[in-house]
Amino acid sequence: MKIGELATACSVPTQTIRYYERRGLLPPAERSLNGYRCYDASALGRIRFIQRAQAAGLTLAEITGVIEVRADGIAPCEHVDQLLHDKLDDVDQRIGELRQLRSDLVELLDRSAQLDPAECGTDEVCHILNR
Numbered sequence: 001m002k003i004g005e006l007a008t009a010c011s012v013p014t015q016t017i018r019y020y021e022r023r024g025l026l027p028p029a030e031r032s033l034n035g036y037r038c039y040d041a042s043a044l045g046r047i048r049f050i051q052r053a054q055a056a057g058l059t060l061a062e063i064t065g066v067i068e069v070r071a072d073g074i075a076p077c078e079h080v081d082q083l084l085h086d087k088l089d090d091v092d093q094r095i096g097e098l099r100q101l102r103s104d105l106v107e108l109l110d111r112s113a114q115l116d117p118a119e120c121g122t123d124e125v126c127h128i129l130n131r
Contacts, residue, residue, distance in 0.1 A: 001044075003029070003037045010047040017047070025050055025064060057087040 007014045020026040026046055029037035053063045062083055069076040112128045120127045 001039050003039070006039045006043055006047070009044055010051070012047065012051075017043075020047065020050065023060060023064065025060065025067060056084065057091075058083060 001009070003014050003017055007017055010017075017026065021028055026043060029039050029043070032038050050060075050063055053066065054060075058066075066076045066080055066083070069079050108128060115127055124130045
């Protein structure tokens with residue numbers, strides 16, 4: 001299939017496919033006599049793999065690493081498992097940070113409800129945040 005057909009099948013712009021090729025995420029396409037890129041079903045499978053990996057939070061660099069492990073003839077399951085554990089740890093940490101931020105915001109809103117805007121001095125930008 002041509003690049004436009006592949007792009008439509010994967011719901012990505014053609015520029016994304018070219019970018020994946022430049023980054024080594026997708027093997028270079030065969031070229032027809034007129035110079036058009038020609039892809040087989042494996043390209044469709046590779047792009048769908050990239051999309052699923054990105055949906056799981058993996059970066060393109062991490063996805064490249066997985067592809068390289070596979071290219072070395074090794075099943076990348078352990079590598080992917082470690083990446084996913086690391087992502088889960090990151091998510092848990094961010095959830096903790098968001099919980100703390102939520103608590104801080106609730107505290108600020110509680111303080112705001114008790115303050116009188118008329119008492120906000122000209123020497124401070126906003127007394128809600130300054131106290």
